[in-house]
Amino acid sequence: MRTIEWNNGTIALIDQTLLPAEYKIIGCETVSSLCEAIVSLRIRGAPALGAAGGYGVALAAHTGAHTTAATTPAMFKQFMHDLCAASETIKQTRPTAINLAWGVDRVMGAILESGTSRIDEAKRIALCEAVAIAEEDVQRNRRLGRNGAALFEDGDTVLTHCNAGRLACVDVGTAIGVIRAAVEAGKEISVVSCETRPLNQGSRITVWELMQDRIPVTLITDSAAGSMMREGKIDRVIVGADRITRDAVFNKIGTYTHSVLAKEHDIPFYVAAPISTFDPARLERDVVIEERDPDELRRIGDVILAPAGAVVYNPAFDATPIANVTAVITEDGVMYPAQPDWWRHVRDPSNTAVPKS
Amino acid sequence: MRTIEWNNGTIALIDQTLLPAEYKIIGCETVSSLCEAIVSLRIRGAPALGAAGGYGVALAAHTGAHTTAATTPAMFKQFMHDLCAASETIKQTRPTAINLAWGVDRVMGAILESGTSRIDEAKRIALCEAVAIAEEDVQRNRRLGRNGAALFEDGDTVLTHCNAGRLACVDVGTAIGVIRAAVEAGKEISVVSCETRPLNQGSRITVWELMQDRIPVTLITDSAAGSMMREGKIDRVIVGADRITRDAVFNKIGTYTHSVLAKEHDIPFYVAAPISTFDPARLERDVVIEERDPDELRRIGDVILAPAGAVVYNPAFDATPIANVTAVITEDGVMYPAQPDWWRHVRDPSNTAVPKS
Numbered sequence: 001m002r003t004i005e006w007n008n009g010t011i012a013l014i015d016q017t018l019l020p021a022e023y024k025i026i027g028c029e030t031v032s033s034l035c036e037a038i039v040s041l042r043i044r045g046a047p048a049l050g051a052a053g054g055y056g057v058a059l060a061a062h063t064g065a066h067t068t069a070a071t072t073p074a075m076f077k078q079f080m081h082d083l084c085a086a087s088e089t090i091k092q093t094r095p096t097a098i099n100l101a102w103g104v105d106r107v108m109g110a111i112l113e114s115g116t117s118r119i120d121e122a123k124r125i126a127l128c129e130a131v132a133i134a135e136e137d138v139q140r141n142r143r144l145g146r147n148g149a150a151l152f153e154d155g156d157t158v159l160t161h162c163n164a165g166r167l168a169c170v171d172v173g174t175a176i177g178v179i180r181a182a183v184e185a186g187k188e189i190s191v192v193s194c195e196t197r198p199l200n201q202g203s204r205i206t207v208w209e210l211m212q213d214r215i216p217v218t219l220i221t222d223s224a225a226g227s228m229m230r231e232g233k234i235d236r237v238i239v240g241a242d243r244i245t246r247d248a249v250f251n252k253i254g255t256y257t258h259s260v261l262a263k264e265h266d267i268p269f270y271v272a273a274p275i276s277t278f279d280p281a282r283l284e285r286d287v288v289i290e291e292r293d294p295d296e297l298r299r300i301g302d303v304i305l306a307p308a309g310a311v312v313y314n315p316a317f318d319a320t321p322i323a324n325v326t327a328v329i330t331e332d333g334v335m336y337p338a339q340p341d342w343w344r345h346v347r348d349p350s351n352t353a354v355p356k357s
Numbered sequence: 358m359r360t361i362e363w364n365n366g367t368i369a370l371i372d373q374t375l376l377p378a379e380y381k382i383i384g385c386e387t388v389s390s391l392c393e394a395i396v397s398l399r400i401r402g403a404p405a406l407g408a409a410g411g412y413g414v415a416l417a418a419h420t421g422a423h424t425t426a427a428t429t430p431a432m433f434k435q436f437m438h439d440l441c442a443a444s445e446t447i448k449q450t451r452p453t454a455i456n457l458a459w460g461v462d463r464v465m466g467a468i469l470e471s472g473t474s475r476i477d478e479a480k481r482i483a484l485c486e487a488v489a490i491a492e493e494d495v496q497r498n499r500r501l502g503r504n505g506a507a508l509f510e511d512g513d514t515v516l517t518h519c520n521a522g523r524l525a526c527v528d529v530g531t532a533i534g535v536i537r538a539a540v541e542a543g544k545e546i547s548v549v550s551c552e553t554r555p556l557n558q559g560s561r562i563t564v565w566e567l568m569q570d571r572i573p574v575t576l577i578t579d580s581a582a583g584s585m586m587r588e589g590k591i592d593r594v595i596v597g598a599d600r601i602t603r604d605a606v607f608n609k610i611g612t613y614t615h616s617v618l619a620k621e622h623d624i625p626f627y628v629a630a631p632i633s634t635f636d637p638a639r640l641e642r643d644v645v646i647e648e649r650d651p652d653e654l655r656r657i658g659d660v661i662l663a664p665a666g667a668v669v670y671n672p673a674f675d676a677t678p679i680a681n682v683t684a685v686i687t688e689d690g691v692m693y694p695a696q697p698d699w700w701r702h703v704r705d706p707s708n709t710a711v712p713k714s
Contacts, residue, residue, distance in 0.1 A: 020661060020662075020663060020664040020665075020667075021661040161580075192670075194580075195554065195654060195662065195663075196580075197552065197554060197578040197579065197580065198578055200662050200663075203654060203655075203662045203663035203667070204662060204663065207663050207664055207667050208663075208664050211664055211666075211667065216668075217667075217668065218668045218669065218670050219654050219655075219663055219667050219668065219669045219670070220654075220669070220670050220671070221554040221555055221579070221610060221611070221654065221671070222554065222578070222579050222580040223518075223551075223553075223554065223579040223580065223610055223611025223614050224610050224611070224670065224671075224672060224675070225614065226611075226613045226614030226617055226675070227610065227613045227614070227672065227675035227676070228670070230613060230676075253578060253580055253581050253584065254578070254580025254581070254583075256583045256584045256587060257580050257582065257583030257584070257614065257618060258580075260583055260617060260618055260621050261614060261617055263621075264617050264620075264621070297552060297560060297576055297577075297578065298560075298576075300657045300658070300660050300662075301657070301658060301659060301660035302658060302659070302660075303657050303658035303659075303660060304377060304378040305552070305557050305560045305561060305657075306377060306552075306557075306560040306561065306564050306565075306576055307377040307564055307565050307568055308377075309568075310377075310560070310564050310568065310574075310576050311573075311574065311575045311576065312575065312576045312577070313549075313575050313576070313577050313581065313585075314577070314578070314581075315581060315584065318581070318583070318584035318587075319584070319587075
């Protein structure tokens with residue numbers, strides 16, 4: 001199933017906190033159970049949270065105490081009042097997750113713009129819009145994947161970092177979506193997944209996803225990437241992105257190191273990200289990189305990895321200068337940073353002539 | 358205290374399996390308790406195991422049922438017979454650890470060469486030789502440290518990988534010994550320690566050692582090294598070595614990646630290792646790199662990091678081409694790989710003119 005789905009009046013989602021030890025689908029029958037799932041990171045990833053926000057409003061509409069088909073104005077007013085309150089509750093579960101609020105607001109907006117005053121009609125519109133959000137994410141990732149797949153060759157071994165896969169989205173994924181599309185196009189692709197310290201999204205999620213899809217995948221430590229490239233075992237690198245400015249790609253810590261290693265060994269380095277990731281008005285220097293909890297390096301579960309009180313520097317992301325990036329793959333086409341004003345030039349990937357700067 | 362010491366008829370050692378959660382000194386009063394400590398990795402590291410072998414023979418000599426001062430030939434014969442058996446037992450705890458056997462054999466050899474036929478004299482010689490092994494290791498590391506310290510500047514921030522510190526030796530350490538010597542010479546040095554996946558020797562041991570010595574240390578993930586170098590936060594890199602051929606340095610996986618990053622950012626990259634590490638008759642292609650247990654990447658303690666059955670590539674070491682190394686620091690002086698036949702030219706580090714190739 002998809003990362004998140006509407007299932008007969010409930011929201012079904014893959015509990016990502018249990019992976020890879022256990023694959024379990026949980027059903028959220030109430031807004032409060034959905035909120036618990038979001039707070040506990042049972043579902044995470046910007047596009048997936050956008051869908052969760054949308055489905056959350058639909059769930060609130062369907063589970064309130066408003067089940068009569070005939071609607072009086074007072075009943076509809078109360079219905080909308082309750083729906084607004086539920087929407088706020090959902091948004092507050094992760095107040096900085098911009099996609100979550102965006103998904104909630106988009107569904108609420110669709111009801112309001114419809115001008116309906118009937119509860120059953122509002123329920124129908126809410127679900128319709130939530131399904132549309134999810135479906136658009138999947139279709140966008142499929143287009144992105146097909147655009148990127150054109151750049152891969154049969155027999156390639158591809159290194160990836162972190163998880164730009166389907167579990168961060170509704171389905172398919174971005175960087176992993178490209179790999180899936182290349183495999184679907186009949187190319188034989190092997191993946192090398194870096195474990196991605198400190199939270200191990202590579203070993204926990206990317207490896208799991210690819211094993212599920214029966215795409216060959218080998219897990220390595222982040223620091224083994226260099227010697228594998230030197231030994232000629234890596235043909236391409238592909239990663240996702242959290243933000244792309246005119247001069248840099250912000251992505252999971254470690255991405256920059258891989259880009260330097262790829263340059264050293266003449267290996268193409270690709271970034272796969274939807275157009276919504278672009279922030280061309282900004283430069284690298286305008287972006288602040290958040291630091292995460294030092295305890296992520298001090299312990300795993302009950303296992304102590306470093307002395308109590310050890311000073312830790314734990315940046316969540318790093319910046320890769322755009323000059324280290326061979327191509328940026330989007331749902332609209334491929335961009336080549338070697339070209340001047342590269343972010344203005346989306347190219348059809350089937351045109352394989354790489355523009356010169 | 359030192360990693361391992363003779364303490365009033367027993368062997369005292371720091372139990373490294375408990376670090377960094379607990380600092381505990383255990384006393385081995387019998388050969389069998391020492392053997393248990395070696396098998397369980399309570400003590401590890403080639404130079405430290407050499408000392409453990411030597412002290413082990415001394416312990417066997419002092420704890421056998423041979424306490425009379427006056428010795429008959431039959432009594433001495435039985436004493437030596439028992440000592441040989443104990444020596445074999447010690448060596449068999451880690452049969453591939455060459456230094457362990459070397460330490461045992463050196464002490465046995467000293468007794469035999471002395472020509473003594475007295476038990477009390479044999480006991481004295483055994484202890485004397487064991488103490489000499491330990492003391493030589495410490496003095497060698499101190500000389501190496503002083504040679505390297507000359508290359509550091511006041512205010513340097515130094516990145517290191519894995520643990521080339523005192524807990525792998527009797528005391529002082531190699532790469533960390535250089536840092537200690539620079540600090541003792543009055544230079545202000547800060548260290549950045551990479552956690553060193555998969556076994557986290559950096560976070561578990563290097564950070565602990567430096568905190569004990571009150572040398573400022575910051576723990577990072579291995580993959581954060583690149584962005585720190587790009588931000589100008591790293592002045593030098595220093596690592597140990599497991600083996601040095603004419604064309605490459607073999608050291609913990611991840612060392613090569615750091616060397617490429619250092620080259621990209623014009624940061625000096627040093628290797629600190631005793632002369633015994635050199636293998637100039639060999640080339641990189643002659644050395645096989647061992648792969649370790651895949652489970653090191655699949656779990657930590659009870660925490661599952663990757664799906665059961667995930668394919669893992671877990672090389673213990675990598676090879677850094679000697680061209681990426683600025684200088685090799687030994688107890689006899691410093692060598693500069695930019696020079697032809699570099700391994701034949703040990704230079705006084707106080708001569709700061711770097712030879713050109």
